[in-house]
Amino acid sequence: MAQSEQEILEGLADIINEETGLEQDAVALDKSFTEDLDIDSLSMMTIVVNAEEKFGVRIPDEEVKNLTTVRDAVDYIAKAQA
Template sequence: MADNAQVLSDIADIVNDITGVDQAEVTAEKSFTDDLDVDSLSMVEIVYACEEKFGVEIPDDKSKDLKTVQDAIDFVTANQG
């Protein structure tokens, strides 16, 4: 099971792949939309990539609750394995 730092690193890679935002910019307290300029379409791609990467299912009603990078980290760590 991945720790928070590893999950953050993996999410940073995913955000970088999809949006081009530098991994160093992707920190736990950042908001996907306000701080990282992730639009709704890119967010769908990020959620899908996280599901693939971490082997978790993120239902639509939960994905809209993922406002910050920390929200995504918490969801992944709580729902893995």
């Protein structure tokens, strides 16, 4: 079942918090993973794997490079669930 944008954002914030220790409040749709949240490529891959499990979606490696902001990831997951 597809989740709302807010549910996906909260789930991603939980995953990012577990991986990086960043507060969930810091994870907002307009934030860049690398520039604003300071997430490196290794952490990003862990976040992607955890997001795939949590949301029941597949995010191919070639798509990960296109997920530069939190909104990109939320939109991708929402579309993949539809």
